Amino acid sequence: MLTYTLEGLPGEKLYSKLYGFLKNDIQSGALAAGTRLPSKRQFAENLGVSVITVENAYAQLISEGYIYALPKRGYFVSHGQQNGRPAACARQLPQPAPAREPAGAPLFDLAGSRTDPENFPFSTWAKLMRAVLSEQRADLMRNAPAGGVEALRLALADHLLAFRGMRVDPENIVVGAGTEFLYGLLVQLFGNKTVWAVEDPGYRKLSRIYESHGASCRFLPVDGEGLSVEALAESGADVVHISPAHHFPTGVTMSSARRLALLRWAEDAPERFIIEDDYDSEFRLSGRPAPPLTALDGAGRVIYMNTFTKSLASTVRISYMALPEALMRRFIERLGFYACTVPNLEQYTLARFIDEGFFEKHLNRMRIRYRKKRDALLEALLANDELGLKVENIHSGLHFLLRVPRVEETRLAACAAARGVRIVPLGAYYRTPPAATGPDAVFPVSYAGLRDEDAGEAARRLREAVREARGE
Amino acid sequence: MLTYTLEGLPGEKLYSKLYGFLKNDIQSGALAAGTRLPSKRQFAENLGVSVITVENAYAQLISEGYIYALPKRGYFVSHGQQNGRPAACARQLPQPAPAREPAGAPLFDLAGSRTDPENFPFSTWAKLMRAVLSEQRADLMRNAPAGGVEALRLALADHLLAFRGMRVDPENIVVGAGTEFLYGLLVQLFGNKTVWAVEDPGYRKLSRIYESHGASCRFLPVDGEGLSVEALAESGADVVHISPAHHFPTGVTMSSARRLALLRWAEDAPERFIIEDDYDSEFRLSGRPAPPLTALDGAGRVIYMNTFTKSLASTVRISYMALPEALMRRFIERLGFYACTVPNLEQYTLARFIDEGFFEKHLNRMRIRYRKKRDALLEALLANDELGLKVENIHSGLHFLLRVPRVEETRLAACAAARGVRIVPLGAYYRTPPAATGPDAVFPVSYAGLRDEDAGEAARRLREAVREARGE
Numbered sequence A, B: 001m002l003t004y005t006l007e008g009l010p011g012e013k014l015y016s017k018l019y020g021f022l023k024n025d026i027q028s029g030a031l032a033a034g035t036r037l038p039s040k041r042q043f044a045e046n047l048g049v050s051v052i053t054v055e056n057a058y059a060q061l062i063s064e065g066y067i068y069a070l071p072k073r074g075y076f077v078s079h080g081q082q083n084g085r086p087a088a089c090a091r092q093l094p095q096p097a098p099a100r101e102p103a104g105a106p107l108f109d110l111a112g113s114r115t116d117p118e119n120f121p122f123s124t125w126a127k128l129m130r131a132v133l134s135e136q137r138a139d140l141m142r143n144a145p146a147g148g149v150e151a152l153r154l155a156l157a158d159h160l161l162a163f164r165g166m167r168v169d170p171e172n173i174v175v176g177a178g179t180e181f182l183y184g185l186l187v188q189l190f191g192n193k194t195v196w197a198v199e200d201p202g203y204r205k206l207s208r209i210y211e212s213h214g215a216s217c218r219f220l221p222v223d224g225e226g227l228s229v230e231a232l233a234e235s236g237a238d239v240v241h242i243s244p245a246h247h248f249p250t251g252v253t254m255s256s257a258r259r260l261a262l263l264r265w266a267e268d269a270p271e272r273f274i275i276e277d278d279y280d281s282e283f284r285l286s287g288r289p290a291p292p293l294t295a296l297d298g299a300g301r302v303i304y305m306n307t308f309t310k311s312l313a314s315t316v317r318i319s320y321m322a323l324p325e326a327l328m329r330r331f332i333e334r335l336g337f338y339a340c341t342v343p344n345l346e347q348y349t350l351a352r353f354i355d356e357g358f359f360e361k362h363l364n365r366m367r368i369r370y371r372k373k374r375d376a377l378l379e380a381l382l383a384n385d386e387l388g389l390k391v392e393n394i395h396s397g398l399h400f401l402l403r404v405p406r407v408e409e410t411r412l413a414a415c416a417a418a419r420g421v422r423i424v425p426l427g428a429y430y431r432t433p434p435a436a437t438g439p440d441a442v443f444p445v446s447y448a449g450l451r452d453e454d455a456g457e458a459a460r461r462l463r464e465a466v467r468e469a470r471g472e
Helices: A014-028 A040-047 A051-063 A122-135 A137-141 A150-164 A179-190 A204-212 A229-235 A256-267 A325-335 A344-355 A358-382 A409-418 A452-469 B014-028 B040-047 B051-063 B122-135 B137-141 B150-164 B179-190 B204-212 B229-235 B256-267 B325-335 B344-355 B358-382 B409-418 B452-469
Strands: A067-070 A074-077 A173-176 A195-200 A216-223 A239-242 A273-277 A302-307 A319-322 A390-392 A399-404 A441-446 B067-070 B074-077 B173-176 B195-200 B216-223 B239-242 B273-277 B302-307 B319-322 B390-392 B399-404 B441-446
Touching: A014 A051, A040 A051, A051 A067, A067 B150, A122 A137, A122 A344, A122 B122, A122 B137, A137 A344, A137 B122, A150 A173, A150 A319, A150 A344, A150 A358, A150 B051, A150 B067, A173 A179, A179 A204, A179 A239, A179 A273, A179 A302, A179 A319, A179 A325, A195 A204, A195 A229, A204 A216, A216 A229, A229 A256, A239 A256, A256 A273, A344 A358, A344 B344, A358 A390, A358 A399, A358 A452, A409 A441, A409 A452, B014 B051, B040 B051, B051 B067, B122 B137, B122 B344, B122 B358, B137 B344, B150 B173, B150 B319, B150 B344, B150 B358, B173 B179, B179 B204, B179 B239, B179 B273, B179 B302, B179 B319, B179 B325, B195 B204, B195 B229, B204 B216, B216 B229, B229 B256, B239 B256, B256 B273, B344 B358, B358 B390, B358 B399, B358 B452, B409 B441, B409 B452
Parallel strands: A195 A216, A195 A239, A239 A273, A273 A302, B195 B216, B195 B239, B239 B273, B273 B302
Antiparallel strands: A067 A074, A173 A319, A302 A319, A390 A399, A399 A441, B067 B074, B173 B319, B302 B319, B390 B399, B399 B441
């Protein structure tokens, strides 16, 4: 078998060395065209390196045209590479195949949108998938309607009634591969002349997606009661996208008065709609539930939207929306030609997961876990009050607001980063930063992705960072 | 348990009868609010009807607010339904839950885009899925990059090299939940001020999707060599969407001269691109392969696109595109924030399916099967030549053109429909029907969805329809 000595200069990557050796031998003709290269596993064993090293070297050689792969057969030296000229379309890659984990990822990410993958009820999910695969073969091969398979829409309607007190006709539900995709469908439904209003501060992806579809956005202020309906009325927007149950990043729950004012705004003119993004309402950890706007909507102006990327796992790409009757008719007329983007297997599996009570159990378990995680983090953060830290809006969802007096927020973020803790100041979520941000530094703290055992250490480092940032 | 006698008037559906009984009893108070209804299975057994009958009745009662379902608990009578008024948001459904198969579906659909679900290698696919579920748990829980998981992109690059002679950098591949979704991504990539050109006649969904995203389309004529590049140059379009290997519906393969002219058109100005939609190139049944346009593209102006909805199954929603280097950079910059729309499970399963040689085997098997199906249909159609039928463009893809002299095409389609055979005249695929359609009626005949044993019968009925349409 091919053997190279890969002891490189310090700092030189192994795969890069291996790649260089192989390229030279191919160019010189030492490795003739058509030669079969060793399998990745055997080569790695022989050279005493990891399989990933060989994989990266091979990937780079493939992308530059020096070698090619044949399924089930292996890797072979390409023809016509012997004069040092790779084929026309080959090129020098700045980077080899992407590494498995981004380098320099923070140890403790308190500003991510990920949930802890350990929480996913993997075995139950896999068991249901196996059951669907063996019992529902015919269902799996039947094209789903644009809105999704019937079984899932029925399960979702039941779930919404039981958990949110909403009566939704299953036929008005549209299932899609993530909320990002559904936002795009809504732009198509309303047309890109429609003006969208989003919250400022807010979840920045929203406006990126709307603007990416050619729609224009207005950025409206949020106060302690939620989105300003006055600003909305003045903005000229037709559709407003909000998360009344739990605003990101401030954590505000919209007041009843504001909800009613918002519904009145929508009813005041035709073609005004509200998108109620209920992205983490499953995680009300304490306090009383607020009914969804959709339940108060007598005029058919509220589009309800939710996702399983937070409540189950970010790699389960299933979201859904419930449209008012008239909009559903419009959807079928204009967009009913689309195929549903979620595979039938995932749809039927989720339907069983809900119908057989696993989702309810999972949510109960998660609420307990997240409450524990939150409490551990709060306790460690607020231990002794000599730093004067304060927290707000802790009752719902998977983040709260941390208020740190007497510190500059970007400096604190930098000091935390140096300790492996990622926090992003509230100011970064503003499109138009407010004139005065107040005397305190404020950070939304997302704890869903934090491992249970890390809460104490993350808090300790963050407190250290506060001291350093203050020059103590 | 509740018992009703469901012997209805002739023509009255059982579920409708059951629905009526339950509604009456709820309105009259015979079934009190909160009463638990029998489980679907037990009720069905008791009444001697199918579970679907009970399901449909319950679904309609749910959608009208008379009853509600709780996961794992069952169906219950709603509150406040006793005076005959369903709740505010309930409504009379014109139809109950949709039937399993659309009524009046043709027996032999020769104009569908479906493939025969029987062909899907279900057991192999399910076996691989089970393996991925048990062996790649960590991979399944890791967020994929916007373009898709690395394993699948590597497998696709290998496949493209082996089957289409294309060298594609795996990092320039973008995986998405169906080509429909990818078209939408391209509109976002180029912006909706971009003018699109599509083929006329053509696959009508294309322009619907582009226009649905706010882009404008030009419809360009196709002759025996493919799309008219002259018309393209005059149209002012920036991006042209074609299927050079096998045009739908005419079946034309684009000539070499036309391919080169097309590439020159793209190179003549910045920001001109060609989308090469290779949707059924796997099914070249005879004749020599034409290289993909992408392989001739020295200037980075061709976007290659393909799908597994035809080559595997319409319910496997996985498609992909390979972008030229510069466009991939733009994709990452502008659209890299999107989550990949295909679940990791399906991505890893497909990667194994390709890597372990199953896809190649499957395609070989399919080509043999489709060739047999095509030949059986051709033989039965052309048996005795007294009808003067002619076929064209039979070598590639999953449809051919049928030319029927001395008959009016819409009349023939109607006569065929009366015999349970669905054919759609070529004229129906035109945006701008040509001034003179020629003396013959022409139909693209899609045979992929036809069951093997049905070819003879479908042909016999179609020939009968020709005789009737001619008044013979």
